[in-house]
Amino acid sequence: MGELLLEVTALHERDVPGAHEGGADRLHLVALGTGPDGYASSPEPALVSAVCRASDVPVFVLLRLNDSWTTTGGELTRLLGLAGDYLGAGAAGLSWGFLDSELEVDVEVCRHLATGLPGVPWTFHRAFDHTLDPRRSWRRVLDLPGLAGVRSAGSPRGMAVGGDDLLATAESDPAIARMMMAGGGLLAEQVPWLVRAGVRQFHLGVQARPGASYKSYVDAGHVRSWRRLLDDTRQRR
Numbered sequence: 001m002g003e004l005l006l007e008v009t010a011l012h013e014r015d016v017p018g019a020h021e022g023g024a025d026r027l028h029l030v031a032l033g034t035g036p037d038g039y040a041s042s043p044e045p046a047l048v049s050a051v052c053r054a055s056d057v058p059v060f061v062l063l064r065l066n067d068s069w070t071t072t073g074g075e076l077t078r079l080l081g082l083a084g085d086y087l088g089a090g091a092a093g094l095s096w097g098f099l100d101s102e103l104e105v106d107v108e109v110c111r112h113l114a115t116g117l118p119g120v121p122w123t124f125h126r127a128f129d130h131t132l133d134p135r136r137s138w139r140r141v142l143d144l145p146g147l148a149g150v151r152s153a154g155s156p157r158g159m160a161v162g163g164d165d166l167l168a169t170a171e172s173d174p175a176i177a178r179m180m181m182a183g184g185g186l187l188a189e190q191v192p193w194l195v196r197a198g199v200r201q202f203h204l205g206v207q208a209r210p211g212a213s214y215k216s217y218v219d220a221g222h223v224r225s226w227r228r229l230l231d232d233t234r235q236r237r
Contacts, residue, residue, distance in 0.1 A: 004230040005149075005201045007060075007181065008208050008218060012047060015218040016054040019208070022223020027055055028095060028123075028203065030062040032214060039067045040125075045085040052090030060123060061086045063096040063113070069127040071098050071109060080116050093120060093148065097127035105131060105140045114145045121148040126184055129156045134169065138176050149201045153184025163190050170197035188229055195233045202230060 008024040010016065011032060019027055029051050031043040041064050052059050063079050065071070071079065083094055096113060098106040105128070114122065124141055129152055131137040141150060154162025154169070159182070167190070170177040182194050183203025191202065208223050209216040 003200075004195065004234050005181075006223070006227055006230055007183070007201065007203045008223060009203070009205045010051060010059075010218065011214060013050045013054045016051060018218035018220045019223055020056060021220035022208070022218070023227030024057060024204075024208075024223055026057055026092075027051065027059045028062070029059055029091075033067075039064075041065060041067075042079075042082055045082070045089055048086050048091055049089035058092035059090070060093040060095050060121075061091045062125065063094055064125075069097070069099040069103075069130055070101065070106070076109060076112065079113065083113070083117055083120075087117075087120065094122045095125050095151075096122060097124040099127055099131060103130060103132045105137045107140050107144070110141070110144055114147070117146070120146055122146050123149040123151060123181060125151050126153070126156075128152050129154070129162070129184065134165075138169070138173070142175060142179060147179065149181040150179050151181040151183045151203050153182070153186075158185030159183075159187060159190060160185055163187065167193055167197055170194060170199050174198050188226075191229055192233050192236075195230075202226070 005025045007026040007028050008019045010027040010029050029043055030040040033039050040062055042062055048061050063083060065075050098109045100106045128150055153159040154166030170180055177198030180199050181201035181203050182199055206212040208218045210219050
């Protein structure tokens with residue numbers, strides 16, 4: 001069995017030490033809105049540069065400019081320009097995920113971005129859980145160029161609700177399991193079952209922070225407990 005990848009959400013360079021010391025394999029850098037309906041969006045290039053300079057592990061940066069899962073032609077051009085800025089600042093990869101008006105994976109938009117950024121690895125973020133038919137969506141994304149993982153909780157309401165469906169999906173197809181990144185309220189007791197089903201990528205959000213709050217910095221002890229869980233599970237397998 002190969003290594004299990006642990007990705008941790010970062011908001012700024014102050015999150016880097018805790019993620020590193022705890023054993024994270026990758027950072028997922030986003031900007032969070034400050035209002036009551038705050039959503040994850042693309043950070044400023046200066047922040048990307050600061051985090052990449054501080055990090056010894058790869059940094060993937062979110063591409064998202066509005067609070068929906070769709071994008072427009074003009075915005076798509078801006079996203080490509082922003083992606084170039086991020087890569088120039090040291091980002092190792094990117095994260096995006098777009099749906100069309102019928103809540104299907106917008107393969108055309110995702111492929112346009114991927115082909116416009118040849119050789120750049122990327123992950124499909126939690127927009128995936130908002131599609132109407134996840135099984136059909138998996139078939140639509142697996143052959144997208146450069147795709148390194150699909151983050152999913154099995155439900156828009158998180159893994160406490162969607163964990164069983166996510167596990168069943170992983171068990172149904174090894175190709176899906178290999179591409180799946182379990183994340184969105186991941187619970188420790190779900191990890192052994194997912195690993196047994198072939199899942200090799202895991203994502204932490206607030207679980208890496210004291211009080212399960214993005215107001216706290218990433219904590220090495222929190223990350224380390226998940227790192228040990230993954231490593232112990234891999235060794236038992």
